[in-house]
Amino acid sequence: MRIPCPYCGPRDSSEFSYLGDAAPTRPDPAAPGAEDAFFDYVYLRDNPAGPLEELWFHASGCRQWLKVLRDTRTHLISGAVFARPKAEVAR
């Protein structure tokens, strides 16, 4: 697999480390129902067979977190963007 890093260009997947599904977002611990929300966030996954947005870290490159769209049935990678918008990274 080659991941098209927006900063470094296409690089072999062995340069990256994998976190997983990009969808779960850390819940607010002060919100009501936080216990259920954290259970969902930490343990439950959609685990789809098909396109999946996931987080990869370019450890041996630009050391940026990327959001990569990859099909779990074919390993076809159709795009990669910085996980955080540029403005947010710059701050």
Add this chain to the structure above:
Amino acid sequence: MRYSFLSVLLNGLSGQRGWKPAWRDAAPKPAYDVVIVGGGGHGLATAYYLAKVHGIRNVAVIEKGVIGSGNAGRNTTIVRSNYLLPGNEPFYEWSMKLWEGLERELNYNAMVSQRGVLNLYHSDAQRDAYARRGNAMRLNGVDSELLDAEGVRAMYPFLDFANARFPIRGGLLQRRGGTARHDAVVWGYARAADRLGVDIIQNCEVTGFLSEGSTITGVETTRGPIRAGKVGLAVAGSSSRVAAKAGLRLPIESHVLQAFVSEGLKPLIDGVVTFGAGHFYISQSDKGGLVFGGDIDGYNSYAQRGNLPVIEDVAEGGMALMPRIGRVRLLRHWGGIMDMSMDGSPIIDRTPRPGLYLNAGWCYGGFKATPASGWCFAHLLAKDAPHETASAMRLDRFRTGHLIDEKGVGAQPNLH
């Protein structure tokens, strides 16, 4: 037909024309007491023990493709019970005991070979961890021996003991561990279940569930609806996809694990050896091929094939362990889809949907568990209560915090 020396002899004399198919290729009936989804080792074993132990014979096993074509036909055939944690060890030891009597039980040659499983250690810290695991095994009545380097050398003199980075200091040996012929396990359970009246229905994919309110009352399949008193899922690799049809989200990710076999060689390695400084395990099949593997690829996948970085990693592990295999050629390599659970341990439990039962999350340790998984899942389906050796393998343990995290890496499935 009962298989025996006499049946082999008579069929040999009559040109092998007397053999009958080992099981019927059944068509689905409108309803069963229990429908097992998934015709792998676990599903077929479940059906067999339902019929044999609990007397529930109106059972169907439905399989999307042909039986044994998933992970049951893709593993590295190792059987062992060298676990640490109290939630796991009694279960895997029960499985080991069932392996020891399996061939007589099924009247089928599953080629169970207790050739010993040796886990090597390479540092003082790793020795201490293995001593602890060996002691935990003994406390559960399981055999284990902690060997020093000389003890390992007496068994496998050709290993790279003087490796500068990862010298071999010794190993934890379970002599009762070994290998079994994976396909024969599937075929043996299928034949034995069929003889007790279980319908094995192939090329029958589940497309949805029948329900009344929240209760599951059957399955929709590509060969029509089948009503069932209870439905059991044993579809590791695809658990999330099938459970999603019943509206469930599981603490599971699907990952690809690759395995390898070399060209046939003369007898070289007579047990199972694992490299402790990387992840590499190797044994030799009765045909002579070296069967080996390593880590999962590490990313979600349903592709049943992996990528080159892990192949390189496995090859490096092999070379660090036994450099003499450096010029051996690979014959085949393949991938299978693992149900990687969030704590690295399996789930055998009821689900929030009444009538639906789950057997899932086997990570890459499902083959050795086949007999006990079937035994405990059948117990759960028949009695609606967990078997004593599988009582910790609950679905709600992630919510309550009672994890069985053998490796201690937390909720990161690609690290288990």
